[in-house]
Amino acid sequence: MTVFLCAKCGAALTPDLRRLPDVPDVSTHEKDRGGEGRLAPSTVPRGCYAVDPEPWGAPFEEAEAGAPEMRGSRALLVPPDLTGTVSAGPRDSVIVHPEDVPTLRLSGSPGVHHGCCGPLGTGGRNMSCACGARVATLAADCMGPHELHLDPLRTYGLTVDAPT
Numbered sequence: 001m002t003v004f005l006c007a008k009c010g011a012a013l014t015p016d017l018r019r020l021p022d023v024p025d026v027s028t029h030e031k032d033r034g035g036e037g038r039l040a041p042s043t044v045p046r047g048c049y050a051v052d053p054e055p056w057g058a059p060f061e062e063a064e065a066g067a068p069e070m071r072g073s074r075a076l077l078v079p080p081d082l083t084g085t086v087s088a089g090p091r092d093s094v095i096v097h098p099e100d101v102p103t104l105r106l107s108g109s110p111g112v113h114h115g116c117c118g119p120l121g122t123g124g125r126n127m128s129c130a131c132g133a134r135v136a137t138l139a140a141d142c143m144g145p146h147e148l149h150l151d152p153l154r155t156y157g158l159t160v161d162a163p164t
Helices: none
Strands: 002-006 048-052 060-062 085-087 093-096 134-140 146-150 155-159
Touching: none
Parallel strands: none
Antiparallel strands: 002 155, 048 093, 060 085, 093 146, 134 146
């Protein structure tokens, strides 16, 4: 089991979580539940986490010709000014269920990085620890993935052996 902590103040951000072998896929049928403020299920179930080996979120850079775009159930919805870009965000971010980090709060002004039902996840770290450090990015719009990425430079995991 692993607990994730804020690298700035050391506060526990999550309860004990179990690592999943891979990042789960989300069915496209469940992804859009129809604009009444209802979100698709979280990518990661409660009590678990997964490590995303691919770049995710901000910053974005211009895509090279022929570069594959992120598609599928975890593709971010990007504002028009980011069309034709790819993520150059951190690799190995930890994805957790948003309800497993109840002490984090949305911070900053989302501007164009906010959809009809919540943040798109394209504006960079938008969740803050109680100490004020921006430690995570929440993507929670009805048309995109519903997940929380802990920044690998601003958080760390503490693995505790389960009692036998």
